[in-house]
Amino acid sequence: MHRTCLASATVLQLRSERRDAEVRPLLEKLRDEHQQWKERPVVKRAEETEQIDLLMNVSVDSPMSNANSPTNDPTSTFLNYTPARVIDFFLGSRMNNWRAINLYLSLIEQPMWGIHDGARTLCAIDLCRTHAALGAERNFLGAEKSVGLYLAGVAFGGSQMYAVIIQQGPN
Numbered sequence: 001m002h003r004t005c006l007a008s009a010t011v012l013q014l015r016s017e018r019r020d021a022e023v024r025p026l027l028e029k030l031r032d033e034h035q036q037w038k039e040r041p042v043v044k045r046a047e048e049t050e051q052i053d054l055l056m057n058v059s060v061d062s063p064m065s066n067a068n069s070p071t072n073d074p075t076s077t078f079l080n081y082t083p084a085r086v087i088d089f090f091l092g093s094r095m096n097n098w099r100a101i102n103l104y105l106s107l108i109e110q111p112m113w114g115i116h117d118g119a120r121t122l123c124a125i126d127l128c129r130t131h132a133a134l135g136a137e138r139n140f141l142g143a144e145k146s147v148g149l150y151l152a153g154v155a156f157g158g159s160q161m162y163a164v165i166i167q168q169g170p171n
Contacts, residue, residue: 001097001144003030004104011108027109034101046091053087076132081125084133092130093137093145099127100148103155114157124155 007030014022037043077083086092106120107113127148 001101001104001147003033004101004108008104008108027105031105034098034105037098043094046088050086050088050091054085057087076135078125078128078132081129084126084129086130086133089134089137092134096127096130096148097144099123099130100144100151103127103148103151107151107154113154114161116161117155120155124152127152 007026010026011023014020014026038047084092102123103120106117106123110117131145131149
């Protein structure tokens with residue numbers, strides 16, 4: 001995230017000096033480094049272990065048996081999306097940091113909100129689904145989590161682009 005913040009400042013400077021040709025190589029390098037993080041053996045192993053644990057704990061016709069899973073708990077879901085399943089809270093949190101950086105990079109590339117970018121929107125949805133699935137862990141809201149949620153909100157583009165009507169019960 002630190003390198004992405006520095007790149008953002010550099011890109012802003014380059015654009016103000018009309019040196020746009022230098023922006024693309026800088027962002028491509030940063031995107032490659034960002035993607036390489038997910039390719040690290042330790043990250044791949046953690047993701048594979050998470051997937052195996054999920055498969056071992058899920059049966060076709062019953063909710064997960066893991067006590068930490070979001071079964072029908074409405075606080076563990078994000079809007080009307082299928083609840084995310086998180087076994088390893090540390091991995092879930094790290095993946096949300098990765099998603100936050102991904103959103104930030106997309107906003108540096110296209111510094112506008114309210115654009116229809118499917119990849120940006122899906123990343124924001126995954127970040128929010130994972131955040132909701134973290135359960136009690138999400139209550140420890142540090143700067144890294146709040147930045148990710150803020151960037152997800154920017155990716156949604158406001159009520160004109162991604163309006164959600166929340167139905168309330170009878171008054």
